[in-house]
Amino acid sequence: MKIPENPNRLLxxxxxxxxxxxxxxxxxxxxxxxxxxxxxxxxxEDRLIYQRAEQISNRELEKTNEELQIKNDFLDTxxxxxxxxxxxxxxxIIGLVNMLKKYSEKQNIDMIxxxxxxxxxxxxxxxxxxxxxxxxxxxxxxxDNQFTIIKKDELIEFINLEIQFLTKGKNVTINxxxxxxxxxFSRHILKIIFVNxxxxxxxxxxxxxxxxxxVSLTHDFNNLELKVEDNxxxxxxxHAQKKLYNLFNQPESSxxxxxxxxxxxxxxxxxxNNGTINFNxxxxxxxxxxxxxxxxxxx
Amino acid sequence: xxxxxxxxxxxxxxxxFYHKDVVSEFEPNADxxxxxxxxxxxxxxxxxxxxxxxxxxLLLDINMPEIRGFExxxxxxENEEDMSKLDILxxxxxxxxxDLEKASRYPNIIGFIEKPIDIDKLNKALSGLN
Numbered sequence: 001m002k003i004p005e006n007p008n009r010l011l012x013x014x015x016x017x018x019x020x021x022x023x024x025x026x027x028x029x030x031x032x033x034x035x036x037x038x039x040x041x042x043x044x045e046d047r048l049i050y051q052r053a054e055q056i057s058n059r060e061l062e063k064t065n066e067e068l069q070i071k072n073d074f075l076d077t078x079x080x081x082x083x084x085x086x087x088x089x090x091x092x093i094i095g096l097v098n099m100l101k102k103y104s105e106k107q108n109i110d111m112i113x114x115x116x117x118x119x120x121x122x123x124x125x126x127x128x129x130x131x132x133x134x135x136x137x138x139x140x141x142x143x144d145n146q147f148t149i150i151k152k153d154e155l156i157e158f159i160n161l162e163i164q165f166l167t168k169g170k171n172v173t174i175n176x177x178x179x180x181x182x183x184x185f186s187r188h189i190l191k192i193i194f195v196n197x198x199x200x201x202x203x204x205x206x207x208x209x210x211x212x213x214x215v216s217l218t219h220d221f222n223n224l225e226l227k228v229e230d231n232x233x234x235x236x237x238x239h240a241q242k243k244l245y246n247l248f249n250q251p252e253s254s255x256x257x258x259x260x261x262x263x264x265x266x267x268x269x270x271x272x273n274n275g276t277i278n279f280n281x282x283x284x285x286x287x288x289x290x291x292x293x294x295x296x297x298x299x
Numbered sequence: 300x301x302x303x304x305x306x307x308x309x310x311x312x313x314x315x316f317y318h319k320d321v322v323s324e325f326e327p328n329a330d331x332x333x334x335x336x337x338x339x340x341x342x343x344x345x346x347x348x349x350x351x352x353x354x355x356x357l358l359l360d361i362n363m364p365e366i367r368g369f370e371x372x373x374x375x376x377e378n379e380e381d382m383s384k385l386d387i388l389x390x391x392x393x394x395x396x397x398d399l400e401k402a403s404r405y406p407n408i409i410g411f412i413e414k415p416i417d418i419d420k421l422n423k424a425l426s427g428l429n
Contacts, residue, residue: 084362087392088311091414095317098417102320118313239338 081264082133089126093119124166125203150183155190155217162195166202170211174198177216185224185295189269190217193226196262197289201230204287224295229288235281266291302326302356302386306348307333308340308371309360309390318358318390318416325421329356337366341374349381357387358412361398372405388412388424 007015018032019025096119103111156176167174198213205211214229270277273293281287305322309315315333322331334340348355361368368389375382387407391398392414402408410424 084392088314088414091392092311092313092317095321095415095417096313098415099317099320114316118316122313 082129085129086126089122089129092122093126096122146188147184147186150180150185150187150190152178152180155187155194158191159194159198159215162191163198163202166199170202170205171209172202172205172211172213174213174215177214177218179216179218181219183217183219183224185293189273190226192269193266193291194228196266197226197228200262201228201232201287204232204234205230206233206284219295222295224293226291227288229286231286234283234285234287236283237281303329303353304348304351304355305329305331306340306355306357307331308337308357308363309333310335310337310363311360314360314414321416321418321421322358325418337363337371341371341378344375344380345378348385351384354384354386357385358390358416359387361389361391369401369405372407382407388421390414390416 014032014035018035019028096115100112100115100119103115155178160174166172194215198215201213202211209231212231214227216225216227218225218227267277269275270291270293275291275293278290278292279287280289305326307315307318307322309318312335315335319331319333322329332343334343359368359371366374372387385407386409387405389398389402389408389411390413391411394411394413399411402411412420412424
């Protein structure tokens with residue numbers, strides 16, 4: 001038997017090694033078949049590895065696609081809701097400015113005062129909507145995943161700084177009850193949640209009555225709980241199921257004083273960190289929101 | 300068309316504040332009643348407005364967190380209220396074609412008006428030019 005002409009380059013090198021004289025001997029043939037066998041084995045193995053790699057990358061792709069789809073849908077609704085919210089408040093401001101022109105001509109001081117008050121409120125609402133938007137665009141990035149040891153005084157100072165424009169000239173008392181013992185958590189998440197909940201409590205406080213807000217932050221080894229409790233106007237829970245769902249789940253339903261974006265944002269953050277929200281409210285009595293996060297000590 | 304009663308339903312008190320002003324200039328002799336809670340309006344409609352013998356104009360916010368404007372009309376229909384005297388102007392923050400289409404299903408809707416409302420827009424909406 002002769003070696004076939006023009007075999008594969010690697011094969012011919014192997015053939016030359018096994019049959020140095022160019023003669024296909026029986027002894028050489030056995031050795032050669034062993035070698036070929038080995039090649040087939042490793043080829044099989046390679047194929048399995050390749051298949052596994054392919055499966056993994058397909059799964060990853062699917063997962064990424066899914067995540068992108070969710071993000072996209074979210075941005076879509078969010079942008080729609082934001083635009084809607086901003087448009088509404090801008091309309092209010094334009095309407096109020098037109099009124100202001102009319103009553104300035106008439107020099108009706110009493111009306112001018114009232115309009116100014118409404119204008120200030122609308123401008124503040126618009127600001128808090130935009131602030132929520134800024135927070136959210138930031139929280140979509142990685143910032144909220146930076147965990148640090150939480151310092152009580154620093155956190156309170158920051159919260160007060162953020163809400164001062166809402167408390168100015170109002171009868172608001174905020175009681176902080178933070179029990180922290182080497183709490184390792186995201187400062188950013190705590191700030192966003194507290195600022196948004198306290199803002200809502202101030203916005204929905206009873207007119208002509210002292211607004212009292214109890215804010216607490218407690219934790220043990222397993223859980224962390226944030227609580228904000230107020231004595232505001234509250235919500236009638238009987239009629240509120242749908243409203244509540246909308247407030248937490250759809251930014252577009254927030255055709256209302258910038259309430260929606262804040263709660264929507266909180267829901268997003270809570271979901272992402274495996275937390276739970278407990279909302280309780282009574283009309284004319286007040287509202288209590290409690291948010292719980294599991295603490296992953298071993299992580 | 301002259302209206303002796305004009306009702307405003309909107310969940311935002313500031314919106315009601317300036318709508319009230321525009322509407323009272325538009326129809327100086329009309330009674331203007333406002334609701335920032337749509338369910339209160341539904342109750343009041345049963346009690347009072349359904350018994351009216353004169354035409355009533357309702358400026359209805361299309362998008363409230365508690366209930367959408369269209370759903371509110373459906374609720375009135377479900378309750379079998381007498382809506383024969385009720386003319387509805389839908390108030391929106393932006394006109395969507397899907398809403399315009401939907402409106403054709405409700406005979407009480409006579410038009411749309413976009414915020415911020417003014418006397419010109421009210422005139423146009425009520426003369427069917429909008």
